[in-house]
Amino acid sequence: xxxxxxxxxxxxxxxxxxxxxxxHSKFIAGGTNLIDLMRVNIERPDHLVDINHLEINxxxxxxxxxxxxxxxxxxxxxxYNEKVQRRYPLLAKAILAGASPQLxxxxxxxxxxxxxTRCYYFYDTATACSKRDPGTGCGALHGYNRIHAILGAxxxxxxxxxxxxCVALTAxxxxxxxxxxxxxxxxxIKNFHRLPGDTPHVDTNLKQGExxxxxxxxxxxxxxxxxxxxxxxxxxxxxxxxxxxVALELxxxxxxxxxxxxxxxAHKPWRxxxxxxxxxxxxxxxxxxxETAEIMxxxxxxxxxxxxxxxxxxxxxxxALSEARDLTPPEYLHCYTYNRHHQL
Numbered sequence: 001x002x003x004x005x006x007x008x009x010x011x012x013x014x015x016x017x018x019x020x021x022x023x024h025s026k027f028i029a030g031g032t033n034l035i036d037l038m039r040v041n042i043e044r045p046d047h048l049v050d051i052n053h054l055e056i057n058x059x060x061x062x063x064x065x066x067x068x069x070x071x072x073x074x075x076x077x078x079x080y081n082e083k084v085q086r087r088y089p090l091l092a093k094a095i096l097a098g099a100s101p102q103l104x105x106x107x108x109x110x111x112x113x114x115x116x117t118r119c120y121y122f123y124d125t126a127t128a129c130s131k132r133d134p135g136t137g138c139g140a141l142h143g144y145n146r147i148h149a150i151l152g153a154x155x156x157x158x159x160x161x162x163x164x165x166c167v168a169l170t171a172x173x174x175x176x177x178x179x180x181x182x183x184x185x186x187x188x189i190k191n192f193h194r195l196p197g198d199t200p201h202v203d204t205n206l207k208q209g210e211x212x213x214x215x216x217x218x219x220x221x222x223x224x225x226x227x228x229x230x231x232x233x234x235x236x237x238x239x240x241x242x243x244x245x246v247a248l249e250l251x252x253x254x255x256x257x258x259x260x261x262x263x264x265x266a267h268k269p270w271r272x273x274x275x276x277x278x279x280x281x282x283x284x285x286x287x288x289x290x291e292t293a294e295i296m297x298x299x300x301x302x303x304x305x306x307x308x309x310x311x312x313x314x315x316x317x318x319x320a321l322s323e324a325r326d327l328t329p330p331e332y333l334h335c336y337t338y339n340r341h342h343q344l
């Protein structure tokens with residue numbers, strides 16, 4: 001591990017000043033991913049700025065009827081928040097599918113957005129990885145690529161994005177609030193993460209020294225019919241081979257609105273709004289779900305060990321949509337009552 005300096009800040013202005021004045025700095029909150037990467041010499045910041053004492057740690061109503069999730073709110077506190085459970089149960093379910101209870105009690109919403117791939121070639125510094133060391137190639141491309149991308153990959157990188165929370169946020173059209181020395185800006189989550197292209201080492205469109213302050217969820221009518229399915233090798237503490245976040249709004253026997261986002265298949269959460277639009281106005285039947293799944297995966301490209309993920313993703317989409325259609329509210333209330341007392 002390289003030597004680094006450390007500062008704890010107590011205001012947003014102080015935080016931005018520290019970040020801009022100290023070379024290659026990183027913000028640290030829960031540290032559940034950053035510290036691991038520092039231990040294996042992948043992340044090598046010169047300076048850590050501890051932001052845990054900033055007042056961006058609450059969940060608040062927005063003027064338009066949505067919710068603003070503070071960047072420093074813990075993942076567990078977000079998932080068990082009564083307003084999130086009631087109005088955005090898809091997000092609560094996705095968060096509770098991630099990591100372990102111990103990690104969810106430490107990890108923050110902002111940090112979850114920034115977590116890096118779990119590709120084993122990325123973590124093994126003895127192998128080629130253009131995400132870790134730009135221009136060195138991709139060991140996974142012709143190696144053991146069972147967990148890797150089937151959509152949006154490039155010859156430089158086939159890693160996948162690891163977050164469960166971000167898949168649900170993508171389905172819910174969340175907006176990321178960002179602060180820098182020049183002021184505030186916001187960005188739709190669909191534009192926040194990047195596909196690898198020629199620069200796989202750049203995971204997001206966040207600029208150096210910028211701070212995520214919150215995640216805004218717009219008003220939604222997608223709280224009655226939803227599902228998050230995560231297919232993985234172990235029931236807990238494992239990352240998705242394929243995950244699916246879906247939400248439906250049904251009216252008079254047809255689909256009025258639909259959201260479908262995939263995880264575990266690309267360098268970012270994957271959503272195809274054109275495929276979603278083809279479902280609108282149609283009855284929520286399996287035939288239509290299968291047609292949508294085929295469209296969403298029509299450009300998928302399997303490699304030697306992960307070709308199975310194409311069919312797996314199609315079946316997961318159909319299953320998730322079918323289960324969302326058949327969901328009898330208010331399942332989320334039972335989830336809240338039980339889990340709130342058993343989260344540890």
